[in-house]
Amino acid sequence: MNRKTLELWVGLFVAIGLLALAMLAFKVGNLTTADVLNSYRIKARFENIGGLKVKSAVTMAGVRIGRVSEVSFDSVRYQAVVTMDIDGRYKTIPTDTSATILTAGLLGEQYVGLEPGADEVYMKDGETIRLTQSALVLEKLIGQFLFNQAAGGDKGK
């Protein structure tokens, strides 16, 4: 086999190999949405974050606008502090925005949903969201439900 044909075949092989890798990166993986460009950080305190993890999505109106970059515990106030990286393109988040921990589907993973307020002053880097609502813990909910059932049953007698 002469040199030219060999180089052609090897070139073709390398090209489709790299193409496959690119497909895995962009089509299968989430490289395009993973890196948030020139992001800024905001914080929120929650009583209970449920199953929220680092890299969980932060959404507003259902659109992913950032991700959770750090989860820590405040041992003075016994609260969870969630730090979020918000995409730099979305700079107009009102200061009275509320944050809720939601679940995608019944058994899906948890994410932070931001509900915009009406304030015309916007959040800056490092600020904290004041209005928060904790994650729904299924066990607590079931416990409450059972308790109500039992109480209701007594009344019925």
Add this chain to the structure above:
Amino acid sequence: MERALETIARLGRTFLAAIERLGRATFFLYEVVIATRPLARRFFLVMQQVYAVGVLTLLIILVSGLFVGMVLGLQGYNTLVKFGSEQTLGLLVALSLVRELGPVVTALLFAGRAGSALTAEIGLMKATEQLAGMEMMAVNPITRVIAPRFLGGILAMPLLAALFSAIGVLGGHLVGVGLLGVDAGAFWSQMQGSVDFYDDIVNGVIKSVVFGVVCTWIAVFEGYDAVPTSEGVARATNRTVVYSSLSVLALDFILTALMLGEI
């Protein structure tokens, strides 16, 4: 008594021989790595080997990848549909391929198709005294014969694994979306939502590079170390496939444990 002692002595001999062989293989690897330096100026030699171990292995990799992906789609669908979550089929197919099956099955096929050919070729070169002939002409056979093959295998392996995974995902798509009626949008979005570039794809590539090094190392060492007879070459080829497969499977466990960080 005599016989028992002889058995114990034989055990010791076998063990010492195995250790000695491992040591030789390590020195050999060191020599080969040193010998890859002059190849920068004679890259055509490496390219020839990328053709031999990469391009010629392409067909078996693509066909196997397609079928593995299709089987994953079929099996995954049948289990997931019981929980009413057949939408996550894309995620199941992509994660199993990118993390595990892509690198591992590619490495096994690579050992069988390319590794055995490498061993047989080098072993035959030794048996017909071509390697000795090169040394007579002051050409270092490790630089001229072994190092290009080693480098070619390492370069080809990650590309083959990426191709295997990519075509497997397409195979899963073919069966899941085309045949079983999973929603195409859910198939891709579930996949993109949970497959992480660094945790899953890059780790898969790292695995395939490690497997590439180990498989080609075993193949060229077995060839170079073969007993220079036709029987010796046959045995060396056999050993290449067995050792490569076992090391790939064992290393896969270790690498997975390290990457998941559970141990």
